[in-house]
Amino acid sequence: MKKKLTLNDKAILAFRKAVRRVREKHRKSGRPMAIWKDGRIQKIYIK
Numbered sequence: 001m002k003k004k005l006t007l008n009d010k011a012i013l014a015f016r017k018a019v020r021r022v023r024e025k026h027r028k029s030g031r032p033m034a035i036w037k038d039g040r041i042q043k044i045y046i047k
Contacts, residue, residue: 032043
């Protein structure tokens with residue numbers, strides 16, 4: 001039997017799916033992605 005997902009679990013899964021989509025779009029277009037690292041905003045290129 002499958003475990004019933006809580007609303008929190010569903011939100012986390014949706015967030016992860018959205019991040020995967022954004023990473024893929026940036027990788028395909030060659031645009032940098034802005035991330036928060038060490039208290040600063042940095043732009044990274046997805047390989």
